[in-house]
Amino acid sequence: MREARSSWKLLALAAILPILVLVTINLSISDGYHSESFKRFGNALLTAYVLMGILLLGNLFFYADSRHRPFAPLVGMMVAIGIGLLVTWALISNDDLLLEANSGLRAQVLSNIVHLLVSATAMLLAAVLAIGATFAMITGRKRSILFEEEE
Amino acid sequence: MDSVLEAAIWFWIPLLLVPLGIWMSLSGKAKTPGKILAVSGFILVLISSWTVPSSDSTASGHLILSILAPSLLMAYGVHGMIFGGNVPVGKLDSSARWSGSLAILISLTILCLMHWYNLTPLWRNGEINPYWIVFWPTFLLFATSLCSVSAIALVGLGEDRLNEAMKLSVLSVIIAGIALVAMLFDGYFTTAEDFRNALWLAAADILGTVLGVILAIAAFAIVIWSYEKSLPLPSSSPPPSDEEIKHVISIADSHIGGEEE
Numbered sequence: 001m002r003e004a005r006s007s008w009k010l011l012a013l014a015a016i017l018p019i020l021v022l023v024t025i026n027l028s029i030s031d032g033y034h035s036e037s038f039k040r041f042g043n044a045l046l047t048a049y050v051l052m053g054i055l056l057l058g059n060l061f062f063y064a065d066s067r068h069r070p071f072a073p074l075v076g077m078m079v080a081i082g083i084g085l086l087v088t089w090a091l092i093s094n095d096d097l098l099l100e101a102n103s104g105l106r107a108q109v110l111s112n113i114v115h116l117l118v119s120a121t122a123m124l125l126a127a128v129l130a131i132g133a134t135f136a137m138i139t140g141r142k143r144s145i146l147f148e149e150e151e
Numbered sequence: 152m153d154s155v156l157e158a159a160i161w162f163w164i165p166l167l168l169v170p171l172g173i174w175m176s177l178s179g180k181a182k183t184p185g186k187i188l189a190v191s192g193f194i195l196v197l198i199s200s201w202t203v204p205s206s207d208s209t210a211s212g213h214l215i216l217s218i219l220a221p222s223l224l225m226a227y228g229v230h231g232m233i234f235g236g237n238v239p240v241g242k243l244d245s246s247a248r249w250s251g252s253l254a255i256l257i258s259l260t261i262l263c264l265m266h267w268y269n270l271t272p273l274w275r276n277g278e279i280n281p282y283w284i285v286f287w288p289t290f291l292l293f294a295t296s297l298c299s300v301s302a303i304a305l306v307g308l309g310e311d312r313l314n315e316a317m318k319l320s321v322l323s324v325i326i327a328g329i330a331l332v333a334m335l336f337d338g339y340f341t342t343a344e345d346f347r348n349a350l351w352l353a354a355a356d357i358l359g360t361v362l363g364v365i366l367a368i369a370a371f372a373i374v375i376w377s378y379e380k381s382l383p384l385p386s387s388s389p390p391p392s393d394e395e396i397k398h399v400i401s402i403a404d405s406h407i408g409g410e411e412e
Contacts, residue, residue, distance in 0.1 A: 019292050041359040056371040132225075
């Protein structure tokens, strides 16, 4: 159990470390950090949360088919998405907390969705490359012969 | 027509049709209409910069169209590399590995040329597509991160995979190197400073998106868990009657015993 936990920590470190290295180099080259980074982080988090929540809400219909169509999980998930929407509305509307170079709430929300579409495409393509390369490495090894009869 | 309505008809509704079509197709209730809906929605999003040039959002569709060719080439390369190796089913000719690796190399080169040469996606009035500088650093950061995870996973979870892990680490370093070069040298249409600023935002984007997705999945798990927990325990079924036991014994009798040699 301890080994499994430590390997998860190692994987998380492996995921963050290259990004941290590049950001640190960026920090040393540039004058400082980008002032809009926090806004981008907040907008990305809330948009991903709400859109993923909606996708999972659609997934609940498959779950409902095997459970005599209960109403409670649908309501629960809608409440969870509603909280995300409420937080988004509050942070964009009040005090310019998450408002980027957009005219208002509607423009910011639409811009967030389009931005997520582009960054999700980039992440998907990166995943195709990385996961594909991993499987290519695994299948690239010559087949080992376990028993003589296999020949 | 009102520009907002035009954008809704030619960009936002087709964009909504893509997940809806995929959902319909996956649910198995309307497979073919779902596929048609998703594909037609996707095509309309791709051509939206011509159908509604006034909308800023259509720049995303234009960008996806611009990177479609290198993306498909990369997918073809990955397919060839995987199935050209030792796989039990669907094995391709061994030359597929070489053509696949060449395809991946060419697709990465095209993406680099889109930054350092005049292949950069241009949008309205010959201006650079604003989402290119969102896509490029996000792709580089996420790819280097995932390759690094894969390398560690191969060593940690696999057996005798050091050689493969080293190759993945090299790929991760190469992609990080491309990002480093972009931080230091100007692109054809963008400066190194533009890229450095975009790198901050890309890192924020990746962390925010990953955390947002994890939070949504956690909320989903909590909703399902709390519902399942609230269900009453299923009642135990009554013990078998004498008649049922006799029936079971008769079936067992007919299967046990066999012929004497």
